[in-house]
Amino acid sequence: MIDKIFSSMDEAVADISDGSTIMFPGFGNTGIPRNLMAALLTQGAKNLIGISNGSGGRDDRIDIGVLVRARQFKKLVMAFTASPHPSRATIFNELYEAEEIEAELVTQGTMAERIRAAGAGIGAFYTPASVGTELAEGKEHRMIDGKEYVLEYPFHADYAFIRATRADTWGNLQFTLAQRNFNPIMAMAAKTTIVEVEEDILEAGAIDPDHVHTAGIFVDRIVKIPEDGIWDSVPQR
């Protein structure tokens, strides 16, 4: 009997050890696994490596910024390591300026493709992005059909935290609109994929097989977000 359901966020993140690499999806305040992040804050693992588009911390809501503030990260891999303006600096920016946290800056498409490569068993790939820039310095270059590319390697992870709208007991997932973003590719790339789900968990077969966004074989743990959990809302303008 396939059963991936965990009874609480705390239980689902309990075994994460210091030094783990964790992927965090989310883009523009959608598709962020806020409940699992809150549980990880309580759980307290340290020296983590995080892979995430940004570093959060721009408002009061739970996101990767709270884990940065709690000094749980040794390093973040991101597409943004500076704030748009010094006036909008976040806790990450402060710690990074002070060299209290490490960071690897990656252009977003290369980040997405490196995550995808891990989930696809690809050893490395050539992308044209970043050629001629600081980010390509020291990387292997190659001309292919008259165009220059740099060699990039996959991002593997111990865990991926996922936020989905809907799941069944096999772990098949559906996302809503822009909530999808990094979720499907991170679910494929991590050794252990942990999902927080908005709706009640369905019986296997209740999701149309043609419309599964993430196949259950990529999913290891599923937790229903409790009523008093963290729900998304539109920020005040």
Add this chain to the structure above:
Amino acid sequence: MIDKIFSSMDEAVADISDGSTIMFPGFGNTGIPRNLMAALLTQGAKNLIGISNGSGGRDDRIDIGVLVRARQFKKLVMAFTASPHPSRATIFNELYEAEEIEAELVTQGTMAERIRAAGAGIGAFYTPASVGTELAEGKEHRMIDGKEYVLEYPFHADYAFIRATRADTWGNLQFTLAQRNFNPIMAMAAKTTIVEVEEDILEAGAIDPDHVHTAGIFVDRIVKIPEDGIWDSVPQR
């Protein structure tokens, strides 16, 4: 006004010139663009390069085998260049033995990934498949994290023929179950993507945006399969 609808299969393939590279999806008799193939047979372009899992021709139905028989191909790229038994040889096998058609043999996952790479703007990638075999001879090898990989390049194409269940006027597509197979990745990889559609073409917005399998931006031409067109059926056992 976005309008990709063509009135006939013949019109949709009319401009295909001799020497073009064309991708043909289909696997186990599902998801095969039989109507576009029939039109290409009539149209008569020669010296084509075909990219296809197999070479068809195992029964009386229209598939890539009829184009092989009509000597329209210079070369096929495939995962099968020999029949399982000499007794089950197809027209392709006969022509290939007689050196009247060229072929490139590729393991199926590498074929799929090379198609995907073209549609993803990747210059080349390292795969572990075929290491230590004839197929890897002469290819660049690389050890990555203690595992050996070979370098493979994308398959680009001038055209992809696609078979879909459902389309809207923007070209958004849906497939049914195993019909999906190579269709979405070939639609992304080709310069011009031509689709035969089973159901009446829908207004833009009629397909749930969360459940589009191939985004309309990859699709150039759509043709409804006419009532007297070629419809799939289960072969007699």
Add this chain to the structure above:
Amino acid sequence: MTEKTPLNRRQMAARVAQEFREGWLVNLGIGIPTLCSNFAKEVIFHSENGVIGYGPQVAEGEENINMVNAGGQHVSLLPGGSIVHHADAFAIIRAGYLDVSVLGSYEVAENGDFANWKTAGRKGGGIGGAMDLAVGAKQVFIIMEHTTRDGKPRLLKEVALPATARGVVKLLMTNLGLFDVTPGGFALREIAPGYSPEDVQAVTEAELLISPDLIQISGTG
């Protein structure tokens, strides 16, 4: 004689939007480029988060929490729109499906280099998807103020800040004019009301080519 009137942000965006053709797939960067969506008709907007075919920003109270564009703005999805995941969103970019990427920048060089991700003297930078967009799109258009806040030129012989991509900028819109980036350098094609080519050259480090058909930009938008 017309008073010197630099273009405002809306006017720059409106003028660039006139360059779009029906059916184009367009990606708009954060800032002034985003405003182009207010003026463009019959194009399809692509966003790095996998949203294809988004529409205008929606009114307060009407937002769908799960529907944002690359700037994090709550937008609508037009009929015919669809969603892909982040890797496919960038597959679209790298594979050359974007007809144009419109980006903001700090500096543009006469050879088409531009620099928009890292400012001087600060640790780290904000790339987002800019390096992918810059090399993947069929054309890169830049919209930016002609000079820095303290009046220093941004149209340079060579970029001084770390480059985002090399040799890719095709069209440049500033508050003083519209420039084609040609093999010979910046070619001033249209100019802001009241300005002379000499006025523009005076605040430009690179040497400008002046189009023989130079016209004044109409202040639409």
Add this chain to the structure above:
Amino acid sequence: MTEKTPLNRRQMAARVAQEFREGWLVNLGIGIPTLCSNFAKEVIFHSENGVIGYGPQVAEGEENINMVNAGGQHVSLLPGGSIVHHADAFAIIRAGYLDVSVLGSYEVAENGDFANWKTAGRKGGGIGGAMDLAVGAKQVFIIMEHTTRDGKPRLLKEVALPATARGVVKLLMTNLGLFDVTPGGFALREIAPGYSPEDVQAVTEAELLISPDLIQISGTG
């Protein structure tokens, strides 16, 4: 004394299916491996065409034209099944999600090499997804007849035919026995009814290790 009774195809498949554990993701190759699905409980079957979670072959007249497994057989999709495209189907394989790939073969060598895509003297070959499955799955099991039709050994010191992959076979099932492929070579763990280890060695080129716990295979299936 028991009569020498080589296993039939169903018995070989049934014995291999006993090795599967609950919840495993399993890919079955064409031929005898396909028969494992008749005996396996509580595993998930993966097919190269992107079908995840398929079930038994369906009765004539009940077929869905769009539902086939990698062998082209019309099968059902079990509740909880799902579909991915061909590139993702092989992403699953290469990324190590398959617990086991069960394949047919012409030859297996004592170092775990096997050859199943090209026969001697014929132009071309039929690989399908075998090379991807062989290097990607956590384990490779082979099911094949112990000898060729004219009685030549197929358990070899080195493969003579072009290899499909090197050093990957972990378990080998033939009509004469079940073998672990160990660093020391083929280790006969279970044997067909009526056969002695010497009988099996006599039709095997490689030198066999005989398990101290050697047992007779029960003729289930």
